[in-house]
Amino acid sequence: MSQDQHVYYRERQPLTWLLSILIIVAIILGAIGYYDRLLGQFVLYLLYILLPITIIALLFYKLEIKITDKMAVASFGIGLIKRSISINELLPDKAEIINTPWIWGVGYRFTTKGVLLNASFNHALYVPTSSSSFFVGTRFPEKLLEKIKEAKLALHQ
Structure with missing residues (x-):
């Protein structure tokens, strides 16, 4: 970065x-x-x-979620396993906060909604794009969604 x-x-x-x-x-x-x-x-x-x-x-020792003015990035461990999507592609108005069932597990998970990067069994934020999604487990889904909206708004000003 x-x-x-x-x-x-x-x-x-x-x-x-x-x-x-x-x-x-x-x-x-x-x-x-x-x-x-x-x-x-x-x-x-x-x-x-x-x-x-x-x-x-x-x-896999940690999951890091980072929202910058250009990218939304979720990465595991030293960063070899990651998912990056341009802020411009995200559709935060269609986002969903999902209570992840324990059966989905943790790690890099393939679910019915798409690929989930998850480190806990609580909440996940699903933000679609036109072709895929940004789907991450987070302790603070409302705050993450708010910051994605803020970054997207700043990008278009």
């Missing part, structure tokens, strides 16, 4: 429970691997089990 862009909204949602589970699993598997050193299998435990756990943790 260039320095001249104005940030209207930023929300970070850590996936603390995911990190906790991954750390516990890594410790257990590391301990098992350490005590089962037959023929150098400890290194195999590290490579085949702990490395994928580390990669998953880096990819």
Whole structure:
């Protein structure tokens, strides 16, 4: 993002429970691997089990939602998994606040409404475009919608 862009909204949602589970699993598997050193299998435990756990943790440790004067961006972890849509394409007047059912889960989810980026089981904001949507789980859906409208209004002035 260039320095001249104005940030209207930023929300970070850590996936603390995911990190906790991954750390516990890594410790257990590391301990098992350490005590089962037959023929150098400890290194195999590290490579085949702990490395994928580390990669998953880096990819999904947080969900960040950012609204700038040009883009609406939702990204997981270090930013490799993200969804970006131009503010100009969003149709905030047709937006919906949705209570996400627990069965939809968390992460990068394919739902009947489209792709949902979600880090919790509470609310999501669905903002359609002419061809797709910006669909993100958020703790503050009303505030997020307000900031999208504000950014879109500023873009057209």
